[in-house]
Amino acid sequence: MDRQIIGIVSGKGGVGKSTIAVNLSTLLTSFNIDNVLVDGDTSNPSVGLHLGIWQHSYGLQDVLAGKIAAEEAIVVHPATGIRVIPSSLRYLREVGMKNLPKVLDSIKTYKYITIDSPPGVSEDVENIMKSCNELVVITTPDVPSVTSATKIIDLAESIRVPVAGLVVNRILNKRYELHMQEIESMCNTRIIGKIPEDSRVPESIAVKVPLAMYAPKSPASIALNNLAAELVGQRMLRQPTSTDGFFARIANLFRSLLRR
Numbered sequence: 001m002d003r004q005i006i007g008i009v010s011g012k013g014g015v016g017k018s019t020i021a022v023n024l025s026t027l028l029t030s031f032n033i034d035n036v037l038v039d040g041d042t043s044n045p046s047v048g049l050h051l052g053i054w055q056h057s058y059g060l061q062d063v064l065a066g067k068i069a070a071e072e073a074i075v076v077h078p079a080t081g082i083r084v085i086p087s088s089l090r091y092l093r094e095v096g097m098k099n100l101p102k103v104l105d106s107i108k109t110y111k112y113i114t115i116d117s118p119p120g121v122s123e124d125v126e127n128i129m130k131s132c133n134e135l136v137v138i139t140t141p142d143v144p145s146v147t148s149a150t151k152i153i154d155l156a157e158s159i160r161v162p163v164a165g166l167v168v169n170r171i172l173n174k175r176y177e178l179h180m181q182e183i184e185s186m187c188n189t190r191i192i193g194k195i196p197e198d199s200r201v202p203e204s205i206a207v208k209v210p211l212a213m214y215a216p217k218s219p220a221s222i223a224l225n226n227l228a229a230e231l232v233g234q235r236m237l238r239q240p241t242s243t244d245g246f247f248a249r250i251a252n253l254f255r256s257l258l259r260r
């Protein structure tokens with residue numbers, strides 16, 4: 001199989017891209033799929049903050065600037081084993097994304113690369129999208145977010161990068177929310193993931209443990225699991241693996257710490 005480079009994109013900010021990217025990478029790792037997560041949001045890096053790994057000396061910007069090789073910037077997240085190229089919090093100025101395809105080419109051994117993108121349709125976002133062979137567009141079920149999603153989908157079409165589908169996040173099932181059919185027809189794109197609003201999400205970010213590990217049975221976690229399975233072509237929920245016991249133990253430890 002060719003490697004998959006999946007861009008997690010959105011028109012509007014704050015819709016859940018980083019949360020979804022971190023958890024997809026966590027789940028792919030738990031499926032034993034070789035993958036690396038790249039924090040493409042160099043102006044507001046948050047992957048490292050979600051995972052509690054922000055003290056690294058280097059980041060994606062150093063790789064893009066040609067200061068170090070991509071392999072040297074890979075950090076292993078101790079609790080989950082996910083491989084991450086974080087963006088550094090040290091940089092105030094933007095380092096353009098023009099070199100991203102070259103950077104991704106240099107880490108060919110990973111089967112899946114997930115890129116957490118900044119929001120909007122900036123030149124950086126366009127360069128990130130061009131580096132991907134598949135995009136997942138995240139939206140929330142409201143008109144402003146879905147309207148922005150249509151812009152990203154139009155951009156993807158104009159640069160000929162396929163959209164694997166839409167993920168609707170933070171669903172509350174309130175009457176004022178857009179229905180799934182309305183979102184699909186506004187975007188002319190299939191919905192491949194529906195993630196409910198879930199208080200376990202901000203809780204997991206506060207303790208810096210991916211939701212999929214922190215609360216694997218929470219509704220949002222189950223929805224993320226289905227999305228990961230859909231993306232890697234397994235329609236069914238995964239069978240428990242030997243890592244589950246380990247994940248469950250770590251999750252319990254963090255839960256008990258939080259209760260104190």
Ligand SMILES: Nc1ncnc2c1ncn2[C@@H]1O[C@H](COP(=O)(O)OP(=O)(O)OP(=O)(O)O)[C@@H](O)[C@H]1O
Pocket residue numbers: 010012013014015016017018019020041044046117118119169170171195196197198199201202203205220
């Ligand atoms: N399903 C959910 N349930 C509850 N809260 C959620 C859910 N998904 C995301 N959030 C919350 O939404 C906020 C924004 O999430 P996140 O940072 O992942 O969005 P983003 O799209 O990456 O934002 P940005 O565009 O700024 O990079 C976080 O505080 C997170 O806790």
Ligand SMILES: [Mg+2]
Pocket residue numbers: 017018019041046116117118
């Ligand atoms: Mg983000």
